Amino acid sequence: MTTNDKKQAPRRFKSVASQELKERKLQLVKALPPMNHILRGSLITRHVKCGKPTCHCATGVGHASLYLSSFYHGKTQMDYVPAAWEQWVRTGLENYEVAQDILSELTELNLELLRRRENE
Numbered sequence: 001m002t003t004n005d006k007k008q009a010p011r012r013f014k015s016v017a018s019q020e021l022k023e024r025k026l027q028l029v030k031a032l033p034p035m036n037h038i039l040r041g042s043l044i045t046r047h048v049k050c051g052k053p054t055c056h057c058a059t060g061v062g063h064a065s066l067y068l069s070s071f072y073h074g075k076t077q078m079d080y081v082p083a084a085w086e087q088w089v090r091t092g093l094e095n096y097e098v099a100q101d102i103l104s105e106l107t108e109l110n111l112e113l114l115r116r117r118e119n120e
Ligand SMILES: [Zn+2]
Pocket: 049, 050, 051, 052, 055, 056, 057, 058, 063
């Protein structure tokens, strides 16, 4: 799925055979990432001063720390991401993006099938 797909006309499935749409649905369901490993938000790097007066950061740039920024219940949340958790977080964010794209296409396929009155 590329960003181009999202910019196509809303009724992009109109000329596609129903059988093909149903096959695409099966493919998409199989391509879903592990739903128990999804995370929403974005990673940001902050430069934090540790506070030790003799540390190089006292006069220069602070230590780079990774944070997960996310938005829940009307508030931005900032969570420190330890180095050992970075890959887990990155994978969770990727899985979320992929799942979103898949859900979006699946619902669009189902909408087209609704219009054709073909639910099976
Ligand atoms: Zn320091």
